[in-house]
Amino acid sequence: MKRVGTEAIGSLFWLAVGLFFAVGGFLLKLGTLRNPGPGFLPLMMASLLIAFSLFLLVRGLVEPGKVLKGVQWKPQSVLVVSVLIYGVLLGFMGFLLSTFVLMFVLFALFFEGKRRMPRALFYAATTAVIGWLVFSVALKVPFPRGALMSMLR
C-alpha cells in the first residue's frame, strides 16, 4: 500500500470545508445576478476552495511527497483540552482558583527535571495571584464569580 502524503490529507480537509460552505450557501438564498442574495458569494468562494483542493488531492495522490512524522500529539492535546476544561472551571471556581489549576497543569507540562512539581506550583500560584490583581482588580475584567465562591460566602 502506498502511504498517503501530507498533501492529500490536507486537501481532504479543505474539500470537506468547501463542501460544507457550498451546501450552506446553496440552502441560503442565492438570489439572482440582478440582485445577489446572501448565499451568492459563499457558494462562489466555496466552489473555488473545492476546485483547488480537488486539484491538490489528485496531485497529492499521484506523487505523495513528504509524509508527516515526528509530531508529538500528546502535549499539544493536553494543552488544548486543559484550556477547554478551564472554561468549565471558571464558572465554578472563579478566576483565581481555576487559573491556578490551569497554570499548574501548563507549567507541569513544560517543566522537566527533578523539582518539576514544586516549581510548577510556585509559578502557577504566582501567575494566578498577579493575573488576578492585574486583570480582575486593576483592569476590572468581569470574570465569572464562580458558584463555589458564592456558596462559601
Add this chain to the structure above:
Amino acid sequence: MDFFGNILTGFQITFQPVNLLYCFIGCFIGTLIGVLPGIGPTGAVSILLPVTFKISPVASIILLAGIYYGAMYGGSTTSILVNVPGEAASVVTCLDGYQMARQGRAGPALGIAAFGSFLAGTFSVIALMFLSYPLSRFALAFGPPEYTALIILGMTILTYLAQKSMIKALMMAAFGFLLAYVGIDMLTGRTRFTYGLSGLVDGIGILPIAMGLFGVAEVLENMDASGQISIFKTKLGNFYPTRQDWKDSWKPITRGSIIGFFIGIIPGGNATLASFVSYATEKRCSRHPERFGHGAIEGVAGPESSNNAAFAGGMVPLFALGIPTSVACALLFAALLIHGVQPGPFLIPEHPEIFWGLVASMYLGNVMLLVINLPLIGMWVQVLRVPQRILLPLILFFCIVGAYAANNSFFDVVVMMFFGVLGYLMRRFDYEPAPMVLAFVLGPMFENSMRQSLKLSGGNFVIFVSRPVSLTLLVLAALVLVSYFVFKKQREVLDEKETKI
C-alpha cells in the same frame, strides 16, 4: 495641501502627555516582543487590542503601531546575539549579524541595525506623508466596481507573493472570505452559518482568529522544538559603528529604505519579504559577495532598514484606500473599525487627527526606540534569558485573558483555541495564514461592493470591465495570474537560490 499645518497638528496630538505615554508603551512592548522569540508582534497586538477599547482611537492606533515598528527593532537584537530570529522579519539578520557578534563586533551590529532602522523609519514616514494624501484624493472617485476590482487585484498579488504555493494561498483566501460570511448578512439581515450558536450571530471576531493563528499556534509549534537558547557571551563594547562601517552601510540603508517602503505598499509585501529582498539586493550589489554570511555589515544594515520601512509602506494603502496589505495592517484596520472609524479614502479628511497623529508619533517613536534599544541593551539581554518553558505558558495565559476580555465570554476563547489548532496544523501542512486573515478582514467590503455593483448594472458583469479604473485593475490581476504560470519554473529556481543564501 497644507502639509506643515497638518504635521504641526499631528505633533500637537502626539505631544499630549497621554499619547506620548501610549507611544512609549507601544515601542517598549514592541521591543520586548521583538526580543522574545516565540511570540511575534501580530500575536501581541491582538492580545493588547481589547485593552485599547477604552482609550481614544488615536492613542490606540499610536500604541498598536508602536508595537509593530518596535518589534522590528527588537527582533534584530535576538538575531544578532542568539542566532535565533526574534520575529520573522529578522531571519536574514541572523546570517551576518550573528557572525559579526562571533567576531566580537556585536556592538556595531546592534548599532547599525538600530541606526539603519531609525533612518529608514524616518524616511518612510516622510514618504508615507507625501504619498497617502494624493492617493486618497484619487480614491475618492472609486465606486463599488472599482473596490471589487481593487480587492481582486490585491488578493491576487498577495497570493502570488505567498512563500509556499499559490494554490494553497488562494485556498486560504477563499476560506478567509467564507469565514467573513458567518453571522448576519448586512444587506438582507439573514443570519448565515451560525447553526443556532448565539456567539456566531455577530460573526467571528478578528481577535480570537488572530490570537489563535499567531499566539496559540505559535505556542503549540514551539512545544515541538524544545530548543535551548544559548546567548553568545561577548563584550558589547560601544555601539557606534566605525567610519568604515558607515561607509559600507549608507548605501544599503538607503536602498533598503526604498525597497522596503515600496514592498510594504504591495499587497502581501510584508516586512519579512522586504528584508529578504534587501539582503539579496545587497549581495548582488556588493563587490565582495563572498563576505556575506561571514559578518558583512551590509547584510545587517540593509534588511534591518527595509523591514522598518515596509511597515510604514503598508500604511499607505491602509490610510489612502482602506485596504490592508499585510496581517499587521489588517489588525490596525480591525482596530480602527472597533473604534468606529471606517478606513477608506474618507479617513484622512474626516479624521485628520488619527492619520497625522500617527505620522507624528512614528517620527517620535523612532527616536524613542533608539533610546529604548541601545542604552538599555543589557536589560533586553536579561529578558532573553527567560526560558521558553516559563514564557510559553504565560503567552497562552495572556491569549486566554485577552480573548475573554474582548467580549467577556468564554466562547471567544473556544474560537481562539480552534484557530490555534487549525493554525498549528496549517503550519505543519505548509498553508500560510496571511491570505486567510486578509481575506477575512476584506470579506465584508468585497461582498458589499460586488453585490452593489451587480445591482447597479442589473446583473451584468460587464460593469467591471466597462469602467477604466476597474478594467485596469482587473487586467493587472490577470497579468499577475498569467505570469505565475509562465514564470513558474524560474520562480522555483529562484526559490532554491534564495533558500541557499
